[in-house]
Amino acid sequence: MPKRLDISDPDFEVQFKEVLGAKREADVDVNEAVAAILKDVANRGDAAVVEYTNRFDRQNLSAAELAFSGEELDQALAKIEPDLLAALKLAAERIESFHERQLPDMEDYTDEDGVRLGYRWTAVEAAGLYVPGGLAAYPSSVLMNAIPARVAGVDRLVMVVPTPDGQINPLVLAAAKLAGVSEVYRIGGAQAVGALAYGTETIKAVDKIVGPGNAYVAAAKRQVFGTVGIDMIAGPSEILVVADGENDPSWVAADLLSQAEHDSVAQSILITDDKDFADRVEAAVESHLKTLSRQDIARASWENYGVVITVDDLMRDGVPLVDRIAPEHLELAVADPDALSEAVRNAGAIFLGRYTPEAIGDYVAGPNHVLPTSRTARFSSGLGVLDFMKRTTFIGCNAESLNAIGPAAVKLATAEGLQAHGLSVSIRLNRT
Amino acid sequence: MPKRLDISDPDFEVQFKEVLGAKREADVDVNEAVAAILKDVANRGDAAVVEYTNRFDRQNLSAAELAFSGEELDQALAKIEPDLLAALKLAAERIESFHERQLPDMEDYTDEDGVRLGYRWTAVEAAGLYVPGGLAAYPSSVLMNAIPARVAGVDRLVMVVPTPDGQINPLVLAAAKLAGVSEVYRIGGAQAVGALAYGTETIKAVDKIVGPGNAYVAAAKRQVFGTVGIDMIAGPSEILVVADGENDPSWVAADLLSQAEHDSVAQSILITDDKDFADRVEAAVESHLKTLSRQDIARASWENYGVVITVDDLMRDGVPLVDRIAPEHLELAVADPDALSEAVRNAGAIFLGRYTPEAIGDYVAGPNHVLPTSRTARFSSGLGVLDFMKRTTFIGCNAESLNAIGPAAVKLATAEGLQAHGLSVSIRLNRT
Numbered sequence: 001m002p003k004r005l006d007i008s009d010p011d012f013e014v015q016f017k018e019v020l021g022a023k024r025e026a027d028v029d030v031n032e033a034v035a036a037i038l039k040d041v042a043n044r045g046d047a048a049v050v051e052y053t054n055r056f057d058r059q060n061l062s063a064a065e066l067a068f069s070g071e072e073l074d075q076a077l078a079k080i081e082p083d084l085l086a087a088l089k090l091a092a093e094r095i096e097s098f099h100e101r102q103l104p105d106m107e108d109y110t111d112e113d114g115v116r117l118g119y120r121w122t123a124v125e126a127a128g129l130y131v132p133g134g135l136a137a138y139p140s141s142v143l144m145n146a147i148p149a150r151v152a153g154v155d156r157l158v159m160v161v162p163t164p165d166g167q168i169n170p171l172v173l174a175a176a177k178l179a180g181v182s183e184v185y186r187i188g189g190a191q192a193v194g195a196l197a198y199g200t201e202t203i204k205a206v207d208k209i210v211g212p213g214n215a216y217v218a219a220a221k222r223q224v225f226g227t228v229g230i231d232m233i234a235g236p237s238e239i240l241v242v243a244d245g246e247n248d249p250s251w252v253a254a255d256l257l258s259q260a261e262h263d264s265v266a267q268s269i270l271i272t273d274d275k276d277f278a279d280r281v282e283a284a285v286e287s288h289l290k291t292l293s294r295q296d297i298a299r300a301s302w303e304n305y306g307v308v309i310t311v312d313d314l315m316r317d318g319v320p321l322v323d324r325i326a327p328e329h330l331e332l333a334v335a336d337p338d339a340l341s342e343a344v345r346n347a348g349a350i351f352l353g354r355y356t357p358e359a360i361g362d363y364v365a366g367p368n369h370v371l372p373t374s375r376t377a378r379f380s381s382g383l384g385v386l387d388f389m390k391r392t393t394f395i396g397c398n399a400e401s402l403n404a405i406g407p408a409a410v411k412l413a414t415a416e417g418l419q420a421h422g423l424s425v426s427i428r429l430n431r432t
Numbered sequence: 433m434p435k436r437l438d439i440s441d442p443d444f445e446v447q448f449k450e451v452l453g454a455k456r457e458a459d460v461d462v463n464e465a466v467a468a469i470l471k472d473v474a475n476r477g478d479a480a481v482v483e484y485t486n487r488f489d490r491q492n493l494s495a496a497e498l499a500f501s502g503e504e505l506d507q508a509l510a511k512i513e514p515d516l517l518a519a520l521k522l523a524a525e526r527i528e529s530f531h532e533r534q535l536p537d538m539e540d541y542t543d544e545d546g547v548r549l550g551y552r553w554t555a556v557e558a559a560g561l562y563v564p565g566g567l568a569a570y571p572s573s574v575l576m577n578a579i580p581a582r583v584a585g586v587d588r589l590v591m592v593v594p595t596p597d598g599q600i601n602p603l604v605l606a607a608a609k610l611a612g613v614s615e616v617y618r619i620g621g622a623q624a625v626g627a628l629a630y631g632t633e634t635i636k637a638v639d640k641i642v643g644p645g646n647a648y649v650a651a652a653k654r655q656v657f658g659t660v661g662i663d664m665i666a667g668p669s670e671i672l673v674v675a676d677g678e679n680d681p682s683w684v685a686a687d688l689l690s691q692a693e694h695d696s697v698a699q700s701i702l703i704t705d706d707k708d709f710a711d712r713v714e715a716a717v718e719s720h721l722k723t724l725s726r727q728d729i730a731r732a733s734w735e736n737y738g739v740v741i742t743v744d745d746l747m748r749d750g751v752p753l754v755d756r757i758a759p760e761h762l763e764l765a766v767a768d769p770d771a772l773s774e775a776v777r778n779a780g781a782i783f784l785g786r787y788t789p790e791a792i793g794d795y796v797a798g799p800n801h802v803l804p805t806s807r808t809a810r811f812s813s814g815l816g817v818l819d820f821m822k823r824t825t826f827i828g829c830n831a832e833s834l835n836a837i838g839p840a841a842v843k844l845a846t847a848e849g850l851q852a853h854g855l856s857v858s859i860r861l862n863r864t
Contacts, residue, residue: 083843084843084844084847086840087839087840087841087843087844087847088844090837090840091840091844094543094837097543098549101539101541102551104536105537107533109533111526111529111798115797115798116784117530117797117798117799119534119799122777122778124810124811125777125778125810138848139844139847139848140844140848171847207810207811208811222654226665226806226808228811229808229810229811229812233658248859250859251856251859251860254852254855254856254859255856257852257855257856258850258852258853258855258856260852261850261851261852261853262850288852288855291851292851292852293849293851294849294850294851294852298852337828341826344824345554345557346554346557346822347824348824348825349824349825349826349827350824350825350826350827351826351827351828352548352826352827352828353828353829353830354860355829355830355831355833355834355860355863356827356828356829356834357856357857357860358856359841359845359850359853359854359856359857360827360829360834360837360838360841360857361825361827362841362845362853363840363841363844363845363853364837364840364841364844365547365549365827365829365837366543366547366549366827367549367551367825367826367827368825372822374658376658376661377822377824378556378557378639378661378822379556379639379640379660379661379822380661380822381822381823381824382823382825384823386818390778390804390809390810390811390812390813391813391814391816392776392779392780392781392782392809392813393780393781393782393793393799393800393814394773394781394782394783394784394799395781395782395783395784395788395792395793395797395798395799396769396783396784396785396788397785397787397788397792397797398785398787399787401787402787402788402792405522405526405792405796405797406792407519408518408519408522408523408795408796409519409791409792409794409795409796411515411516411519412516412519412520412523412571412572412795412796413791413794413795415516415519415571415603416570416571416572417725417726418690418693418694418726418791419693419723419724419725419726420686420689420690420692420693420720420724420726420730421690421693421791421794421795422791423686423689423690423720423724424683424686424687424689424690424789424790424791425789425791425792427680427682427683427686428683428786428787428789431787
């Protein structure tokens with residue numbers, strides 16, 4: 001049974017804090033093993049990458065065989081059945097169209113003192129996309145990670161995906177082809193992250209690495225951070241549904257289960273102002289569970305981490321709870337979702353109204369499905385075009401405008417005891 | 433003597449790679465000590481913070497004395513001499529005015545399928561600013577870290593600054609007051625980072641921590657990342673001046689020294705297409721050095737890490753080198769800086785033309801002086817308003833638009849084996 005809380009419970013605050021503080025993932029300390037692999041890849045390049053790949057993925061590859069050929073990608077795409085290909089293409093187009101709106105504005109202006117100021121955004125030159133092998137190899141994730149990079153203008157988009165026992169999901173290759181990935185290598189784990197960060201004879205280094213992975217991949221990304229940029233370290237997925245009693249309980253139950261089926265440590269939370277409705281949703285979850293192929297995973301998630309919270313008023317009581325949970329996905333299954341949506345501060349993505357199940361955003365709506373988990377929506381955003389760009393500011397003074405603002409700089413440099421700073425300004429003053 | 437390279441040297445590439453790869457900071461492994469302090473602060477709150485503060489900063493404070501009072505801040509501001517106060521105010525106004533232009537646009541539109549899509553940006557609720565004590569306590573850095581947070585709309589701006597032996601730079605407190613900091617605590621080190629990340633009885637937790645610090649602070653920020661957001665981990669400062677032979681060598685020498693005087697591991701690089709000019713700059717550096725109060729630091733930096741590179745053509749040869757160095761600060765001391773500036777991809781900030789010394793950007797120009805170091809301008813940006821905001825995307829379907837795009841989502845969910853994902857969409861289809 002999921003945890004059941006009511007805001008009028010005398011110990012509600014204690015129980016709610018327990019929900020917020022619950023750790024859903026064991027800390028696996030793989031830092032030393034990862035550090036050794038990274039060092040080896042940095043020193044020995046291809047030789048190390050090939051060795052680890054053959055050992056961990058039970059392969060017998062040479063360095064020349066690490067890359068998928070263009071023909072292999074073309075064939076993967078050619079083999080997809082037409083309906084599925086159409087769905088992938090629709091998803092790719094919609095993701096691209098949404099992300100194009102994120103391209104940032106530049107600034108270039110001259111202020112009243114005659115100082116030219118501004119900034120411009122440029123794409124990182126090369127980006128690496130980590131794609132997990134096995135069960136968690138989702139073509140939708142390839143699109144979500146690759147398309148923002150391509151929209152940003154990244155020159156070189158390098159994908160790595162391990163092929164344990166030679167297995168690869170052809171949909172993942174097809175999605176890579178569709179999304180415009182430039183190179184695809186059959187490597188994974190810390191060795192793949194090392195190859196992307198440091199470069200090898202076969203694989204040129206990139207500037208930024210994105211994409212989800214297991215504990216080894218996460219640790220490797222943390223360790224190479226600084227040498228290259230990384231995206232967020234993703235935790236287990238979560239959904240928070242805020243629903244009034246006017247919903248079909250079986251719809252809301254399906255939404256809760258769509259997170260739960262991801263992972264036994266995923267979390268699904270319902271906040272409602274109707275206790276009877278809460279009961280009906282719980283019953284509907286039980287009923288759906290019987291029909292799901294991934295019912296064991298979904299049931300483990302729902303029973304261990306599911307939470308149902310009843311409140312008196314969704315706006316007054318619910319919104320502050322939403323902000324404290326800072327959910328990755330927030331569904332607002334009410335008649336007027338805008339009012340609630342505008343009141344919410346912390347959420348990765350919001351799904352407005354009764355006809356917007358979270359899963360529509362996982363695939364085809366357009367916004368990114370790579371979103372901040374584990375309460376990090378308090379300070380971070382979903383993946384987007386800006387993650388593949390960086391801003392360069394610029395300043396241009398002439399003799400006159402330096403005369404206008406330079407003396408204040410000299411004054412401050414002197415106060416900070418930085419004489420050469422002051423000199424570099426004062427030496428240029430009064431030249432007109 | 434600085435390292436001298438010419439692009440036509442047969443071993444130029446080898447030497448240039450040495451420059452790129454040179455480590456200017458020792459790796460100090462303080463991870464275990466920091467982990468112990470953080471854990472203690474998380475468990476014991478104020479008691480731990482007070483103990484570490486009294487021990488490391490040789491203080492005798494109680495928890496009630498950790499905060500600077502409003503009167504202490506007011507007094508610090510009142511005591512500044514008028515000229516310096518005017519300079520600080522000019523800096524604050526110009527920084528604010530530049531950063532206001534970074535406030536991002538929102539999106540809210542309905543596409544041709546009738547799907548409502550968009551995103552909005554909100555400020556993080558609370559931000560912590562780390563300000564180093566002692567020598568590196570710069571009021572300009574307080575302005576540069578605090579003002580973007582205030583422009584973003586952060587509710588609570590919490591500054592921590594250690595006061596070893598009770599010493600505090602009153603200019604730092606004055607800058608905090610000017611910049612609109614809400615709370616200031618006399619704590620530093622890993623214990624301050626822990627207090628900001630986990631909260632104590634006296635200090636409420638924040639959502640994001642920014643600002644420079646020593647190895648303990650940097651390690652603590654890395655360790656609390658995930659619980660809170662952090663800014664980049666800053667390395668030693670660097671400047672790259674690209675100059676033709678038409679410059680006054682003494683101006684360019686002053687600019688090189690303005691970085692060198694920061695820190696004996698700072699780095700100053702000159703790229704020029706005029707060997708005689710290179711000689712004259714080296715001579716001018718020697719001449720300036722004699723007059724500088726921080727000449728020991730500046731000389732150590734210039735002799736150990738200074739580099740002078742001569743090339744045949746600034747555009748053809750120089751720009752690719754600039755992009756590989758990806759400098760924190762790039763000065764373009766040429767007649768037409770725009771052509772070079774537009775060709776450059778990787779730089780934290782660019783200073784255009786002969787009358788724009790880097791130091792003008794440290795204080796009063798307006799753009800942020802917190803910039804990516806150690807080649808990280810390849811993938812990251814200077815501090816800005818977006819660092820204190822996060823983006824929430826939203827999706828709104830109605831029965832009709834879900835019918836339009838839903839079937840593709842069901843198709844993809846089925847292909848990925850995620851049945852409840854498909855169910856949550858299909859259950860809502862064909863309801864009109």
